[in-house]
Amino acid sequence: MSTSMHLNRLRKWFLASPPIEFAISRIRELLVGAIKQGPVPRHIAFVMDGNRRFARTHGIETVEGHNLGFEALARILEVCYRSGVKVVTIYAFSIENFKRSKFEVDALMEMARVKLAQMAQHGEILDRYGAKVRVLGRLDLLRPDVLAAVNQAVDMTSNNGDCVLNICFPYTSRDEITGAVRDTVAEYSKPLRSIGSPPPGSRTPFSESHIALNIRAQSQNTKGEDTNSDLDSTSESSTQGEDGPAPRRDTSKVYESGSSFSSSTTLHLGANPDGSNMKTVAAGKLMYPSPETITRQTLTSHLFTKDCPPLDLLIRTSGVERLSDFMLWQCHEETEIVFLDVLWPEFDLWHFLPVLLGWQRRVSNMRKNPDAEGNFDGTPEISEEDTDKSR
Amino acid sequence: MVSSRDSALLRKDTRSRGQKLSASDRESILRPYLPEPSELQRRPLGRRKKSTIRKTPIRTFLKSQVHLLVYTLIHLFFGIAVRLLQTYHAVLDRIFALVYYHHRTPELIRKDVKNLDRLPEHLSVILSLRKEEDALAVLMDEVAELVAWTASAGIPVLSIYEKTGLLKSCIPLLHEIITAKLSSYYGSPTQQPTLRLFAPHHSIYQPEEGPSKPSADKSNNDTVTVLLLSATDGRETFVDLTKTLAEMSQNGKLSPEDITMELVDAEISEITTHPSEPTIRSSIHDREDSDSDVPLKSEPDLLLVFGPLLKLDGYPPWHVRLTEMFCTGDNSNNMNGSGGSVEYQGFLRGLWHFAGAQMRFGR
Numbered sequence: 001m002s003t004s005m006h007l008n009r010l011r012k013w014f015l016a017s018p019p020i021e022f023a024i025s026r027i028r029e030l031l032v033g034a035i036k037q038g039p040v041p042r043h044i045a046f047v048m049d050g051n052r053r054f055a056r057t058h059g060i061e062t063v064e065g066h067n068l069g070f071e072a073l074a075r076i077l078e079v080c081y082r083s084g085v086k087v088v089t090i091y092a093f094s095i096e097n098f099k100r101s102k103f104e105v106d107a108l109m110e111m112a113r114v115k116l117a118q119m120a121q122h123g124e125i126l127d128r129y130g131a132k133v134r135v136l137g138r139l140d141l142l143r144p145d146v147l148a149a150v151n152q153a154v155d156m157t158s159n160n161g162d163c164v165l166n167i168c169f170p171y172t173s174r175d176e177i178t179g180a181v182r183d184t185v186a187e188y189s190k191p192l193r194s195i196g197s198p199p200p201g202s203r204t205p206f207s208e209s210h211i212a213l214n215i216r217a218q219s220q221n222t223k224g225e226d227t228n229s230d231l232d233s234t235s236e237s238s239t240q241g242e243d244g245p246a247p248r249r250d251t252s253k254v255y256e257s258g259s260s261f262s263s264s265t266t267l268h269l270g271a272n273p274d275g276s277n278m279k280t281v282a283a284g285k286l287m288y289p290s291p292e293t294i295t296r297q298t299l300t301s302h303l304f305t306k307d308c309p310p311l312d313l314l315i316r317t318s319g320v321e322r323l324s325d326f327m328l329w330q331c332h333e334e335t336e337i338v339f340l341d342v343l344w345p346e347f348d349l350w351h352f353l354p355v356l357l358g359w360q361r362r363v364s365n366m367r368k369n370p371d372a373e374g375n376f377d378g379t380p381e382i383s384e385e386d387t388d389k390s391r
Numbered sequence: 392m393v394s395s396r397d398s399a400l401l402r403k404d405t406r407s408r409g410q411k412l413s414a415s416d417r418e419s420i421l422r423p424y425l426p427e428p429s430e431l432q433r434r435p436l437g438r439r440k441k442s443t444i445r446k447t448p449i450r451t452f453l454k455s456q457v458h459l460l461v462y463t464l465i466h467l468f469f470g471i472a473v474r475l476l477q478t479y480h481a482v483l484d485r486i487f488a489l490v491y492y493h494h495r496t497p498e499l500i501r502k503d504v505k506n507l508d509r510l511p512e513h514l515s516v517i518l519s520l521r522k523e524e525d526a527l528a529v530l531m532d533e534v535a536e537l538v539a540w541t542a543s544a545g546i547p548v549l550s551i552y553e554k555t556g557l558l559k560s561c562i563p564l565l566h567e568i569i570t571a572k573l574s575s576y577y578g579s580p581t582q583q584p585t586l587r588l589f590a591p592h593h594s595i596y597q598p599e600e601g602p603s604k605p606s607a608d609k610s611n612n613d614t615v616t617v618l619l620l621s622a623t624d625g626r627e628t629f630v631d632l633t634k635t636l637a638e639m640s641q642n643g644k645l646s647p648e649d650i651t652m653e654l655v656d657a658e659i660s661e662i663t664t665h666p667s668e669p670t671i672r673s674s675i676h677d678r679e680d681s682d683s684d685v686p687l688k689s690e691p692d693l694l695l696v697f698g699p700l701l702k703l704d705g706y707p708p709w710h711v712r713l714t715e716m717f718c719t720g721d722n723s724n725n726m727n728g729s730g731g732s733v734e735y736q737g738f739l740r741g742l743w744h745f746a747g748a749q750m751r752f753g754r
Contacts, residue, residue, distance in 0.1 A: 016395040033454070034461035071398065078424075121414035125421070174712060178652045181633050186647035188637040206635040206658060208644065214657045215649050291637035296626045299633060325712045332625060332708040337701040337716065357469045362700070 028079075028349055035083040035353075038360040039367075041312035044080060045089040045327050048073060050318030050343030057343075063107040068345035070115065079349050081131075081163045083356075087308045089166035091326045095138060095175060109146050112169070116149040123156050130162035136304035137171035166305065173328035180302035180329075184294060187302075192287045303329060311335045313359060315352075317344045336362075480720055487736040495576050497543035503739055504544045507746035511692035513548040514541055515620075515714070517706060518697065518733065520555055527557060531565055533733040534558065534617075535572035540738055542584045542615040543576065549617050550663070550691060552706050556621030559590045566596050569617070577611065584613035591624050591662040618663060622705040629709075632658055659709045660689040690714060695741045697733050717741040 014020060048069055055065025073090065080088050092112070098105060119126065119133070126133075135150045142150065150169070300306065311330040316323075319341035323331070331337060336359060342351050397420050404417070493500050504510060516537055520526050534551055541549040551558065558565060566588050570580075577583045589595045632655070639645045690710045694717065696702070701718040703711070719737035 021395065030458070030461055031465075033458040034465055037455075037459050037462035038466070067402065071402075118414075118417065122418060122421075125418065174652055174656070174709065177629065177709070178650065178655045181629065181636065181655060182647050182650040184633050185637045185640050185650060189640040189647060206632050208635060208639050210661075211635065211639065211654070211658060212644060214654055215645065288641040291634040291641070294630055294634050294637060296630055299626065299629055321715050321717065322713055323711060323716075328708040328712060329626070332703040332711065333705050334702065337703070339701075339716070354469070357465065358473070361466065361470065361473070 031349065031353065032079055032082045035356055035360070039363045040084040041356075041359060042085065042309040043087040043089070043311045043313075044085055045091070045311055045314045045331070046073075046076065047091045047314070047316035047324065047326055048344045049316055049320055049324075051345060053318060054343040054345045062104055063111075065345060066108060066111060070111065072345050072347050075348055076352060077165065079352060086162075087164040087166065089136075089168060089305065089308070089311070089327065091168045091171065091324075093137075093169050093171070094325060095141065095170050095172045096325070098141070098170070109143055113146045113149045116146075116153040120149070120152045120156055126157055127160060130160040132157045132160040132162075132164045133167065134164065135167045135169045136176075137169045138175060139169070141170045164308065166308065168304075168326070171304075172325040173323075174325055176304055177299075177329055179304075180299050183302045184298055188289050188291055188294065190288075192289060300329070305330055313338065313355070315340060315355060317342050317347050484720075484734070484736060487740070488734060491736050491739055493540065493543070493735050495539075497539075497576055500540055500543035501545065504742055507742060509746050510544065510546055510742065511715075511745055512546070513550065513688040513691045513693075514546050515550045515552065515691035515694045515706075516697070516733075517552045517694065517704060519704070520553060520557060527561070530558065531561075531568050532572075534565065535569045536733060536735075537738070538569050538586070538615060538617055539572050539576045540735060542573065542613060544742065545613070547614065547616060548688060548691075549615065550620055551617065552620040552704075554622045554705055556619075556623055558619045559593070559621060562588060562590065562593065562596045562619070563598070565619075566598060570598075582611050584611050584615050587614060587616040588619070589617075590619040590621075591628075620663070620707060624662065625705050625707045628659065628662065628707065656709070663707070663710065664689045693717065693741060693745045695719065695738065697737060715745055717744050 015024070051065040051069035052062050053065075054068065055062045058065075077088060093108060097108075116133075133153050135154055139147055139150065305311075305327075310333075311327060312335065314323075314327060314331045314335050314337045316338070317340050319339065321339045323337075327335075338355050340347070340351055340355070400420060401417070491503060493503075518530060518533060520530055523529070530553065537551065538549060566586070569586060569588065570583070573583045573586065574580065587595050636645065636650060640647055690712065691714045694706070694711060694714045696716065696718045698718065699720065701716055717740075719734075719740065
């Protein structure tokens with residue numbers, strides 16, 4: 001027991017001695033420079049998990065654990081930006097985390113405020129290196145003084161452009177998606193100008209009356225109400241086009257149109273080409289943009305991460321293997337998700353390197369033979385990266 | 392890397408909430424660690440490139456050559472390590488596959504999961520269509536196997552995600568194949584668990600040939616619900632929802648402020664938890680027994696990915712919020728198929744992992 005402690009001390013002393021420290025930092029620099037030679041993910045997200053457990057296992061205060069976690073973040077950010085990653089998104093605080101003890105929440109808020117305020121003092125350095133800080137999430141849930149620090153830091157760096165650090169501060173992905181839906185709806189409810197023509201029938205896999213019911217009840221509705229509301233929903237949707245089956249129809253019919261349904265929904269990616277773009281309500285009323293022009297891109301462009309490149313890599317530490325409401329929309333397609341069994345304060349280049357190397361390996365393999373496994377729709381991000389490099 | 396002396400200084404500063412050091416103090420600590428500004432500025436502006444970085448051309452060139460060499464070397468060794476690891480896992484997988492085999496016996500499968508602390512209530516699996524000619528047949532067989540294992544393990548809900556949605560277009564055939572597979576596991580229809588197979592916007596499929604619901608003499612009261620998902624149930628569903636909501640808002644039936652997370656959740660969950668009613672006529676009849684149905688859990692507890700790496704590949708995003716994910720790893724070492732093959736040992740490893748247990752050799 002005591003020998004291991006002594007050994008540990010000796011190790012620490014050894015690692016902290018100037019020549020060794022110098023050598024390690026040289027090796028790190030070399031490795032980072034080497035990573036830069038290959039393809040590098042453009043957007044990485046981290047879930048910084050394990051600060052509390054680290055504090056518990058090492059017998060220090062939770063707040064100290066968070067401080068060490070911040071240091072780990074600084075280390076990793078250095079590695080990322082030096083090796084050419086453009087955007088790093090970190091999960092700093094979940095909306096759910098407000099449920100933690102008041103002491104801890106306050107300490108975290110204080111830490112964020114101090115760090116952001118300190119950053120604002122070094123505006124000149126940030127400008128020189130072109131780093132841009134953005135805070136994603138429900139800023140209205142923050143304390144006023146923290147919010148002020150956030151705004152100051154974001155405003156100061158908003159004109160820089162090369163590297164971006166997204167801090168998801170009080171954030172959950174569901175909240176973000178809901179916000180995107182809400183904003184899209186709000187945008188499409190702004191009238192364009194007033195002309196009139198009857199509304200064309202449209203595909204409505206979601207029954208409107210059902211949504212109205214849900215608003216009223218906000219809970220699971222009973223079957224009885226369901227059939228009542230069915231009557232008006234079917235009468236409303238009776239003018240539906242062929243491309244979309246109503247939610248409640250004859251079974252066999254739905255099966256027949258099943259494939260065409262899925263293909264039609266996937267293919268309408270771009271905006272509708274012709275006059276159907278403009279939708280008008282009843283005569284003499286206002287004119288709105290047609291909801292049919294809403295695509296996946298529309299929703300994506302209403303997310304917090306709208307101007308970021310697609311997420312290439314998501315890393316979660318501490319061995320917990322779920323997303324915990326982080327970047328659900330962004331990471332559910334081509335993102336590689338990695339769960340590491342290391343607590344965040346311990347996380348360093350040495351854990352990060354194998355992940356990066358594996359990514360580089362797969363990407364270069366994919367580039368060599370694009371038909372091979374895992375590559376479904378010709379990765380566009382790689383071609384862009386190529387042009388990046390050749391510049 | 393920050394030296395330990397400087398990091399101690401900074402830590403002390405943090406503890407005192409940033410009071411100890413002034414802004415210029417911190418800057419002087421930081422300065423040695425910042426890269427040369429000239430090193431970075433060549434990227435944003437092409438014009439400045441020539442004037443600034445040509446100071447030490449030979450050194451820059453040598454540096455980049457060294458980095459390239461290191462890069463090549465690292466990847467060489469990393470590749471070897473990865474191959475070795477792959478081989479190791481492949482061998483391990485074979486051993487597990489030998490030790491743990493289901494022998495098409497539900498009792499054996501139940502025994503394998505008996506000691507686990509917890510089982511998922513809703514298991515979800517990502518499958519991928521291969522590129523061979525009989526891809527669909529292989530896929531359907533995999534689905535049938537998975538249904539049989541899930542039913543045997545006592546997991547009530549299984550959702551299968553396949554990107555293209557091909558499975559949804561052949562539900563009757565799939566139902567037939569699953570039933571055949573279940574009978575090879577369980578024997579006669581009365582001993583089989585009840586199968587409910589559906590996809591979003593589809594009703595529960597019931598085969599036409601006669602009343603195949605002998606509820607009286609059924610000795611097995613288990614029900615296994617199979618939900619088929621595809622890429623259209625992901626982002627496309629949100630697009631549809633947004634379209635409907637936008638239309639409602641344009642018609643003044645709803646204001647954007649009414650859109651809450653609860654509403655979106657209710658609407659999105661509806662699709663995957665409630666199969667649509669077959670027809671208006673039979674819905675009256677159906678309601679009698681659908682009352683007894685427990686509402687499905689829309690969020691899967693465990694997501695199994697049969698493949699070399701964890702990629703969601705378009706899986707519906709809303710529900711994976713708290714889902715544990717498990718990737719069976721690269722067990723298709725032969726590099727010809729896309730995605731790993733579905734094996735019982737992988738399925739079992741996922742369940743063991745979910746329960747926080749280690750897999751052992753020997754039952």
